[in-house]
Amino acid sequence: MKAVVKTNPGIGAEFLDVENPKPGKRDAIVKVQATSICGTDVHIYEWNEWAQKRIGKDKLPQVLGHEVAGEVCEVGSDVKKIKTGDYVSAETHIYDPRDLTALLGQFHIGERMKILGVDTDGAFAEYIKVPEAVCWINDRAIPPEIASIQEPLGNATYAVLGEDNDVAGRSMAVIGDGPIALLAIGVARTCGATPIFHIGKYDFNMEIGKKMGSDHQLYANKEFDRVGYIRDHTGGYGVDIVLDMAGSPQALEEGFKVLRRGGRFTAFGIPAKSPLMIDYADGIVFKGAQVHGISGRKIFDTWYRVRNLLASGRLDVSPVITHLFTLEDYRKGFDLMMERPRKSAKIVLFPDKDEFERAKERRL
Ligand code: ZN
Numbered sequence: 001m002k003a004v005v006k007t008n009p010g011i012g013a014e015f016l017d018v019e020n021p022k023p024g025k026r027d028a029i030v031k032v033q034a035t036s037i038c039g040t041d042v043h044i045y046e047w048n049e050w051a052q053k054r055i056g057k058d059k060l061p062q063v064l065g066h067e068v069a070g071e072v073c074e075v076g077s078d079v080k081k082i083k084t085g086d087y088v089s090a091e092t093h094i095y096d097p098r099d100l101t102a103l104l105g106q107f108h109i110g111e112r113m114k115i116l117g118v119d120t121d122g123a124f125a126e127y128i129k130v131p132e133a134v135c136w137i138n139d140r141a142i143p144p145e146i147a148s149i150q151e152p153l154g155n156a157t158y159a160v161l162g163e164d165n166d167v168a169g170r171s172m173a174v175i176g177d178g179p180i181a182l183l184a185i186g187v188a189r190t191c192g193a194t195p196i197f198h199i200g201k202y203d204f205n206m207e208i209g210k211k212m213g214s215d216h217q218l219y220a221n222k223e224f225d226r227v228g229y230i231r232d233h234t235g236g237y238g239v240d241i242v243l244d245m246a247g248s249p250q251a252l253e254e255g256f257k258v259l260r261r262g263g264r265f266t267a268f269g270i271p272a273k274s275p276l277m278i279d280y281a282d283g284i285v286f287k288g289a290q291v292h293g294i295s296g297r298k299i300f301d302t303w304y305r306v307r308n309l310l311a312s313g314r315l316d317v318s319p320v321i322t323h324l325f326t327l328e329d330y331r332k333g334f335d336l337m338m339e340r341p342r343k344s345a346k347i348v349l350f351p352d353k354d355e356f357e358r359a360k361e362r363r364l
Contacts, residue, residue: 002017003017006061006063020126021121021128021129025077026131026132027131028082028088028130028132029074034070034144035348037065037346038065038066063123066116067152069087070088072087082137088138089148089150091297092151093108093296094120094133095113096111099111109296116134124327136150142311145321145350153183155183157302157305159184159245161187162241162264167188168193169192171193171197172196172239173196173230173239173243174214175246175251177198177200177205179346181200181209181243182320184243185212185214186316189212194215196214198210199219199220220250234260241264248272249276256282264289264290265289265292268293323348326351327350
């Protein structure tokens with residue numbers, strides 16, 4: 001089969017013929033219909049410090065990608081939950097049932113957890129091997145290019161809803177303008193958060209944020225009193241919920257400042273450098289703030305909610321999908337993902353040319 005393979009410890013990847021995956025007893029083989037590019041794929045493509053440490057050159061060659069939608073075409077002998085012909089996506093956190101967190105129902109943060117496309121061969125290929133335990137059966141009302149982005153949409157949904165799902169009528173600030181921040185704005189709007197403040201940098205993405213439902217657009221890279229503005233527009237209190245999806249020192253500083261007393265600060269952005277200074281006393285302790293880290297999605301509570309939001313048509317994520325390419329054209333996708341100022345959000349790839357044509361038609 002054809003696949004986008006990381007072959008060398010340096011920038012780039014190659015489009016190669018590789019052997020088709022074979023299922024283990026509890027695996028499914030999925031024929032990939034759509035697969036989307038994630039920031040994690042860009043890290044591996046660039047072979048940055050994180051990728052060098054997390055994957056390492058000894059594990060190469062490796063097929064990239066982890067966001068996927070496709071059809072099950074073969075299953076292992078012990079597979080029970082799914083069958084050939086099922087239309088599935090994959091939860092990328094391959095949990096280990098022995099972990100304490102799994103026993104407690106927190107499957108997404110296990111100690112022995114592996115990540116699809118990081119610890120295993122990925123989805124930028126005609127076929128991918130997925131453990132049955134992390135296969136999620138999609139609603140057929142959701143087209144492949146949308147079903148593929150359910151994984152990052154799940155991050156966004158979990159970040160917005162938190163542990164208590166209490167967002168209706170609550171004010172929210174979303175900091176960052178990457179695809180997950182834009183998706184979060186859509187989920188927040190659909191679930192009733194209001195008003196929604198969006199702090200970002202790039203016009204292209206701020207515009208998408210507006211389409212997804214942000215009420216106020218504030219530029220992080222312009223001289224402006226963002227904290228004062230948000231306080232002024234929330235009765236002087238600050239927002240109920242802050243989603244940090246940037247992870248920069250400025251985002252953290254402003255985020256804790258605009259959070260109201262007793263509010264929730266959701267941490268998703270990954271700082272370039274860690275540890276990072278925050279105002280612990282005034283930002284968290286005296287404020288009685290809750291801080292909630294997001295690593296992945298609740299398995300499978302988030303998936304269930306995402307499916308219902310998408311299949312109903314209530315949540316329209318199509319503005320966040322800015323480009324479609326054939327898998328062969330993966331380089332165009334990666335170039336766009338790395339371009340600054342940003343000129344793209346979510347980019348979806350298609351191994352099959354007919355599927356690519358159908359997806360383009362659906363966009364019209
Ligand atoms: Zn991803």
